Amino acid sequence: MRTxxxxxxxxxxxxxxxxxxxxxxxxxxxxxxxxxxxxxxxTLTVLSLAVPFTxxxxxxxxxxxxxxxxxxxxxxxxxxxxxxxSGELAVDVWxxxxxxxxxxxxxxxxxxxxGILMGTFHAGQAAFEPLIGLLRYLPASAFIPLLIIWLxxxxxxxxxxxxxxxxxxxxxxxxxVVRGVPRSLIDVSYTLGARRGEVLRKVVVPHSLPGIIDAxxxxxxxxxxxxxxxxxxxxxxxxxxxxxRAQRFLQTDKIFAVLVVIGVIGVMIDVALRLVRARVGRxxx
Amino acid sequence: MTLELVDVSMDYRLxxxxxxxxxGVSLTVSPGEFLCxxxxxxxxxxxxxxxxxxxxxxxxxxxxxxxHPITGPGPDRGLVFQTGSLYPWRTxxxxxxxxxxxxxxxTAERGxxxxxxxxxxxxxGVRRSLPRQLSGGQQQRxxxxxxxxxxxxxxxxxxxxxxxxxxxxxxxxxxxxxxxxDTGTTVLMVTHDVEExxxxxxxxxxxASDPGRVAAETSxxxxxxxxxxxxxxxxxxxxxxxxxxxxxxxxRSGVTR
Numbered sequence: 001m002r003t004x005x006x007x008x009x010x011x012x013x014x015x016x017x018x019x020x021x022x023x024x025x026x027x028x029x030x031x032x033x034x035x036x037x038x039x040x041x042x043t044l045t046v047l048s049l050a051v052p053f054t055x056x057x058x059x060x061x062x063x064x065x066x067x068x069x070x071x072x073x074x075x076x077x078x079x080x081x082x083x084x085x086s087g088e089l090a091v092d093v094w095x096x097x098x099x100x101x102x103x104x105x106x107x108x109x110x111x112x113x114x115g116i117l118m119g120t121f122h123a124g125q126a127a128f129e130p131l132i133g134l135l136r137y138l139p140a141s142a143f144i145p146l147l148i149i150w151l152x153x154x155x156x157x158x159x160x161x162x163x164x165x166x167x168x169x170x171x172x173x174x175x176x177v178v179r180g181v182p183r184s185l186i187d188v189s190y191t192l193g194a195r196r197g198e199v200l201r202k203v204v205v206p207h208s209l210p211g212i213i214d215a216x217x218x219x220x221x222x223x224x225x226x227x228x229x230x231x232x233x234x235x236x237x238x239x240x241x242x243x244x245r246a247q248r249f250l251q252t253d254k255i256f257a258v259l260v261v262i263g264v265i266g267v268m269i270d271v272a273l274r275l276v277r278a279r280v281g282r283x284x285x
Numbered sequence: 286m287t288l289e290l291v292d293v294s295m296d297y298r299l300x301x302x303x304x305x306x307x308x309g310v311s312l313t314v315s316p317g318e319f320l321c322x323x324x325x326x327x328x329x330x331x332x333x334x335x336x337x338x339x340x341x342x343x344x345x346x347x348x349x350x351x352x353h354p355i356t357g358p359g360p361d362r363g364l365v366f367q368t369g370s371l372y373p374w375r376t377x378x379x380x381x382x383x384x385x386x387x388x389x390x391x392t393a394e395r396g397x398x399x400x401x402x403x404x405x406x407x408x409x410g411v412r413r414s415l416p417r418q419l420s421g422g423q424q425q426r427x428x429x430x431x432x433x434x435x436x437x438x439x440x441x442x443x444x445x446x447x448x449x450x451x452x453x454x455x456x457x458x459x460x461x462x463x464x465x466x467d468t469g470t471t472v473l474m475v476t477h478d479v480e481e482x483x484x485x486x487x488x489x490x491x492x493a494s495d496p497g498r499v500a501a502e503t504s505x506x507x508x509x510x511x512x513x514x515x516x517x518x519x520x521x522x523x524x525x526x527x528x529x530x531x532x533x534x535x536x537r538s539g540v541t542r
Contacts, residue, residue: 187340188370188428192384192435193360202383206374283374285417 071253080257088242093261095237096227099155103162104223108216111167115174115212120204125175132168140165141229148234158230165226170219177211178204210281217273224266286351286438286471288314288337294345295332305496306332309346312490312499314439314473319465321486322475323528325536329497330475334443337473338364350438360384363432364441368448371416371427378403378412380427384435402430405464422453429461433468442474446481455513458484462511479529483507484516489528493535500535503528 029036053073059065060072067075083089117124118132140161147164151157181204189199231240239258246254295307306329314320324330335341337348339358348355350362358364372380378399385395403409406426416424425445432440442461446454462485465472476482482489486505493500505524507515515521 182369184366184370185372187338187358188364188366189383190340190358191338191360191362191364191441192431193387194383195387198387202386203372206372283415283417 068250068252071256075253076256076260079251079253080260083242083254083257089261091237092239092242092258093265095241096231096239097265099158099162099227099230099238100220100223102155103159103227104166104220106159107163107167107170107219107223110163111170112174112212112216115171115215116178116200116205116208118171118175119178119181119208120200128171129175132171136168136172140226144230144233153234158227158235161230162223162226166219166223169222170215173215173218174208174212177215178208180211181207210277210284213273213277213280217270217277220269220273221266224262224269228262286316288312288439288471288473289349290333290337290346291349292346293333293336293343293348295329295336295341296344307336307343308496308498310492310497310499311346314471316471317469319472319485319487320474320490321482321488322473322490322492323477323479323482323532324475324492324497325477325494325532327494327497328492328536330477330492331443332497333492334364334441334473334475337439338362338441340364360435361438362441363435363437363439365425365428365432365443365445367444368421368424371424371431373416376413376415377408377419377427380416381408381430381434383431398434402434405433405467406430406460420453421449422457425449425457426460429464433464433470437470439471439473442472442476444476445474447476447478454481459513461485466509479532480516480525483521483525483528484511491528491531491535501528501531 027034029040056070057073060067060070071079080089083092114124114128118128119125143164144157144161147157147160151160185203185207186199189203194202227238228240228243231238232244235241239262242258243255246252246258290310290312293307293310294305296303296305298304310329310333312320322330322333332341336343337355339355339362355362372383375383381402382395382399385398390398400409403412406429408423408426408430411419411423416427419427429440429442429445445461446457449457458481461472464470472485474482474485479489483505488502488504490499491501491503492498503524507520507524
């Protein structure tokens, strides 16, 4: 036992110099995980959009960059309006969206059950993890030539690229989410009389659902990237096709307009999935 | 419904080393009893409960309920963990209803039973709340009600009040005493809190640590009608002191100075 306070005087620590104290810095905008004022937040958000846009306006108006390289916002707007009026934009948007729905939809249909299998059963993990872990490192765009040889130039090869580009990631992310179901929740369900299938259906799946939607949201962005890549190579409609075609005629304003459309649709998908996630995952708070 | 453990041992491997969590534990839990198992950490208390629940299988010995060996988990042995075992997406009433949803019961019958246990555990007012909206004490009430609605032969409590503040803990102790007396359920509870064990139990078993084994057991000759004032009586304090001494004597502390 250590001797008590009585012989403090003989405590060797008495000879030590006082421990230096550091001054505490004032809180700033960059204090870790600390809310900032609403005004500061709004200002930052507005600036983050206004600064690049202003730079674009100034740069294109000054004539420092030729219009074929950097069209003015006005030119992009009118090119977009022109495409919308002629109806070709609607066709392109629908063609691309349909490919995403088919290719990524198929990937979700395969990857979610497979991910649940891998996250729930060690056997599932042992059987699929090595192959999928390898396959996901193969770039989907590198499969384009192969898929064209296998499936031809039509729709199937484009849908296949989308599928390959998203299915592996979505599987592994789903498996991770499912592995996050607390052990105690599974154990307690058995003690309440649930059987394996019931534990899966009534515990594992509902607990994982918000996380699975998150995975789908992340991979939807990837799907939207892959579809444009797929369309850059040999297609007759779609937003990627429109970009290649505009390039051929040096219509940079049109390329910009298509890029804006792609961005807007992407944000819309993200917002929609966020809303679904918020609704399904309300219990998580 | 007698629960019997005969010479139960549990070995496991940790970092390639054989470890013995429980060593030849023999216990009998009689119908209607409230048996508290106390022991320091490392005494295998939780392992013991997990074995009775059927979530793990002993490496030696046998556990029987009414003469039948336990082969897996089931609603005849309801289990309540310390924290975090509620279904966070289900409301209070649907958490409680979980076990009944698995049975062929009509909605009215299920509702009637759920209502009774919600009332018994004082949860009627929060029946439509989600677990995250509840206090720690309320969450444990849900876990208890959810186990009890399945009418278990024995209710297994794994340090159910260990994460609660002292006041809430005392409320819950009174509640579980009340439930035990109202329902006549057999209760097997593990805790490291000797005061809690003496207050709740009709009998207390002390486990020694490393490996876990039965060091002592003693019946608690306190009246059935116990209130918080009971904890200040001489009889209670003497029992508590002697059992605390037993726990301390049988706990090989790893810390020396």
